Amino acid sequence: MELIFILIISSLAAALSLIRVGKRLAPGVTLLGTLAVFLLSWRAALSTAAGGEVIALRNWISCDSFSALILLLVAFVGLVAAIFSWGYIATTVEATDDRKIRRYYSRFNLFLLSMLAVPIFSHLALVWIAVELTTLLSVFLVSFESTPQALEAAWKYVVLTCMGAALALFGILLLYWGMSFSTQAAFTWTGLIAAAPKMPPVFLHTAFLFILVGFGTKVGLVPMHTWLPDAHSQAPSPICALLSGIETTTVLYCIMRLLPMFQNIATSYASRWFIIFGLISAGVAAFLLIQAKDYKRLFAFSTVENMGIILVAAGMGGYDAHFGAMLQIVSHAVTKSFCFFSAGITLLATGTRDIGAIRGLIRISPLAAIFLVLGGLGIAGAPPFAVFLSEFSILKAGIINGQYLVIGLLALFIVVAFFGIMYQINRMVFGSPDIILIEARTLFGRPIISRRKILPVTCIIALIITIIPVILFGIYLPEQLYQLLHHAASSLGRG
Amino acid sequence: MNGQDLLLSVLPKLNALAGGIFLLTAFGLVAIRQMLTCLRIYVFQSLLLAVSAIILGYHNASIHLYLVAALTIAFKSMLIPWLLRHTVGYENYAKREISQVVNIPTSLLIAVAIAIFSYCIASPLLVAAGAGVFEKINLPVGMASLLLGAYTVTVRREAVPQVLGILAMENGAFFAGVSIASNLPLIAELAAAFDVLIIALVMGLLAMKIHQAIGKTAVGEMIALREE
Numbered sequence: 001m002e003l004i005f006i007l008i009i010s011s012l013a014a015a016l017s018l019i020r021v022g023k024r025l026a027p028g029v030t031l032l033g034t035l036a037v038f039l040l041s042w043r044a045a046l047s048t049a050a051g052g053e054v055i056a057l058r059n060w061i062s063c064d065s066f067s068a069l070i071l072l073l074v075a076f077v078g079l080v081a082a083i084f085s086w087g088y089i090a091t092t093v094e095a096t097d098d099r100k101i102r103r104y105y106s107r108f109n110l111f112l113l114s115m116l117a118v119p120i121f122s123h124l125a126l127v128w129i130a131v132e133l134t135t136l137l138s139v140f141l142v143s144f145e146s147t148p149q150a151l152e153a154a155w156k157y158v159v160l161t162c163m164g165a166a167l168a169l170f171g172i173l174l175l176y177w178g179m180s181f182s183t184q185a186a187f188t189w190t191g192l193i194a195a196a197p198k199m200p201p202v203f204l205h206t207a208f209l210f211i212l213v214g215f216g217t218k219v220g221l222v223p224m225h226t227w228l229p230d231a232h233s234q235a236p237s238p239i240c241a242l243l244s245g246i247e248t249t250t251v252l253y254c255i256m257r258l259l260p261m262f263q264n265i266a267t268s269y270a271s272r273w274f275i276i277f278g279l280i281s282a283g284v285a286a287f288l289l290i291q292a293k294d295y296k297r298l299f300a301f302s303t304v305e306n307m308g309i310i311l312v313a314a315g316m317g318g319y320d321a322h323f324g325a326m327l328q329i330v331s332h333a334v335t336k337s338f339c340f341f342s343a344g345i346t347l348l349a350t351g352t353r354d355i356g357a358i359r360g361l362i363r364i365s366p367l368a369a370i371f372l373v374l375g376g377l378g379i380a381g382a383p384p385f386a387v388f389l390s391e392f393s394i395l396k397a398g399i400i401n402g403q404y405l406v407i408g409l410l411a412l413f414i415v416v417a418f419f420g421i422m423y424q425i426n427r428m429v430f431g432s433p434d435i436i437l438i439e440a441r442t443l444f445g446r447p448i449i450s451r452r453k454i455l456p457v458t459c460i461i462a463l464i465i466t467i468i469p470v471i472l473f474g475i476y477l478p479e480q481l482y483q484l485l486h487h488a489a490s491s492l493g494r495g
Numbered sequence: 496m497n498g499q500d501l502l503l504s505v506l507p508k509l510n511a512l513a514g515g516i517f518l519l520t521a522f523g524l525v526a527i528r529q530m531l532t533c534l535r536i537y538v539f540q541s542l543l544l545a546v547s548a549i550i551l552g553y554h555n556a557s558i559h560l561y562l563v564a565a566l567t568i569a570f571k572s573m574l575i576p577w578l579l580r581h582t583v584g585y586e587n588y589a590k591r592e593i594s595q596v597v598n599i600p601t602s603l604l605i606a607v608a609i610a611i612f613s614y615c616i617a618s619p620l621l622v623a624a625g626a627g628v629f630e631k632i633n634l635p636v637g638m639a640s641l642l643l644g645a646y647t648v649t650v651r652r653e654a655v656p657q658v659l660g661i662l663a664m665e666n667g668a669f670f671a672g673v674s675i676a677s678n679l680p681l682i683a684e685l686a687a688a689f690d691v692l693i694i695a696l697v698m699g700l701l702a703m704k705i706h707q708a709i710g711k712t713a714v715g716e717m718i719a720l721r722e723e
Contacts, residue, residue: 123680123683125679125680125683125686125687126682126683126686129683129686129687129690132690132694133690133693136690136693136694136697139697139701140697140700140701143701143704146704146708147708148708148709148717148719149719149720151701151704151705151708151709151717152705152714152717152718152719152720153720154701155654155701155702155705155714155717156720158697158698158701159648159657159661159698159714162661162664162694162698163644163645163648163661163664166641166644166645166661166664166665166667166668167641167645167664169665169668169687170637170638170641170667170668170671173668173671173672173675173676174620174675176675176676176679177624177675177676178624180676180678181624187679187680200623200624202619202620202623203620203623203624206616206619206620229720230720233720234720
């Protein structure tokens with residue numbers, strides 16, 4: 001039942017945010033809504049941690065361990081992004097423009113609703129519609145600042161991802177056709193896996209490629225990634241955290257769910273494509289990181305790189321690599337949201353997104369600088385953080401499997417990305433304090449008060465909450481989470 | 496031969512005719528400069544989709560497909576053109592798109608290559624499925640229209656033809672869908688129809704905002720964001 005409540009609460013919060021009562025109603029409702037959704041998702045995740053399934057409506061709305069994991073991540077990042085939005089939006093949008101603020105929160109809730117729906121739905125046609133809605137409901141959040149650049153980013157985003165969605169739709173229709181003459185089972189993830197061995201392989205292969213390319217556009221796989229750094233850098237920071245941290249992950253989840261279809265087929269068809277696309281994405285993104293001139297773009301490229309790593313880990317096969325992929329999904333989602341939150345307060349403190357314009361951030365705003373360094377270290381994969389543990393377990397699994405070439409390339413790209421990220425962040429954080437003004441410092445058309453010492457309290461709270469899993473999961477995995485990851489990894493099969 | 500049999504023997508031919516013209520309209524969207532004509536071609540293409548859905552609906556005695564046809568006519572040939580004309584503004588439709596990324600004769604040659612390519616992908620599927628006479632038309636034509644729509648989006652620089660390219664991709668997917676997935680659950684069909692409507696609405700509004708911000712809708716000329 002909690003799954004249906006999650007959908008209802010999100011829609012209610014979206015509707016209530018539009019009511020014109022006071023300034024606090026919209027952010028308050030959003031905060032309470034996301035908190036309730038998070039608690040319900042926690043419950044759902046706990047009841048699937050033992051490997052079971054939560055079924056609200058058979059064949060339509062249900063969650064197994066893998067989808068509950070994604071659901072929990074979406075709910076967590078949604079909650080912290082709602083907390084972060086409170087301070088961030090209050091600071092950046094003119095207080096008189098409360099219509100714009102209400103619209104922001106309403107769209108925020110709708111966007112979150114569509115992302116929650118992706119793991120909750122189990123019927124493939126509905127999953128496709130939910131994925132398409134994640135694009136359509138976030139377009140106006142990407143273009144929220146209404147600058148020509150933001151509009152350009154939003155246009156690229158909607159055009160490319162809708163193209164991808166149409167290709168994926170064709171793939172899904174092909175799968176449906178393939179299933180219709182082998183079984184009468186419902187068109188769900190589990191029904192699909194059961195029917196796959198009886199389908200002609202050519203159907204599986206063609207449909208798989210259409211879905212991989214189509215949904216891969218939305219995940220940001222190279223060469224379909226061109227929209228991603230634009231959209232993920234132009235949106236307001238809390239939205240970037242949602243886009244980069246979990247939107248890409250929810251769509252990647254849809255692609256990974258196709259993997260068990262190929263379990264009983266001798267050729268490792270899907271795995272090969274996963275590794276090819278994964279390595280190309282990780283490699284190209286790692287080298288593009290180095291030349292990034294905008295720190296939000298830097299983190300956006302790092303998302304492309306991480307998606308590549310997860311795809312490679314899923315493609316390598318074997319339980320250990322799959323477990324590593326699940327761990328990487330979790331650590332990337334929390335760490336990347338943390339990175340975009342720290343980028344958000346850096347933007348508030350300096351008023352520019354340009355890496356070259358900022359020197360000595362540690363003296364301008366020590367708090368922003370510390371969080372930015374922690375975020376950089378966290379996402380680059382430095383030892384005590386969660387990403388280190390997950391990348392390490394992926395590399396270890398690959399070495400045990402004996403896939404030395406893949407692991408060698410992956411390790412190279414991870415190292416290049418590490419130095420790329422740390423070099424850029426070093427340049428910003430250390431040195432003599434200076435903000436070089438290239439253009440007038442305005443945000444949303446409102447001048448930024450220079451060297452703002454006081455950052456919004458809610459932003460700091462959001463950062464502190466987010467850093468708990470970023471550090472904790474690098475040292476210690478709670479037993480329940482381990483069980484959840486274990487069952488999710490097993491559901492991918494031998495691969 | 497009584498009337499019933501005659502009708503059944505004519506239906507595949509009618510469907511093939513609709514499929515052929517459907518493919519032609521996809522070529523039209525690639526090449527035609529006049530924006531108002533592009534919009535009209537899209538409306539015509541949607542009507543052909545509805546025709547094919549009605550033919551298949553009669554053949555399979557399926558209420559679903561009649562519903563698909565009704566939704567297609569209502570949404571794609573009335574509501575969406577109306578939406579696009581009101582959001583983007585009438586003056587934009589009077590314009591001709593002078594420069595495409597690739598010039599038009601070359602573009603058409605590439606489009607022919609794409610159409611042949613999609614027949615090559617579709618034929619092993621048709622063989623493996625032992626497809627009937629309707630699938631043999633609808634699957635390759637739908638796939639060709641899907642890929643041609645993607646190509647349209649890539650080469651056109653103006654906002655409206657790009658939106659129409661995406662909508663043509665959806666049309667292509669549904670053209671194949673009416674023959675291969677005719678008994679998809681009703682809720683999925685309804686949701687997909689509304690989804691197309693939201694695409695048109697969102698992209699139309701965004702094009703309007705772009706027009707307000709930069710004074711034109713030549714989205715292909717917006718190149719501020721890129722890697723150096």
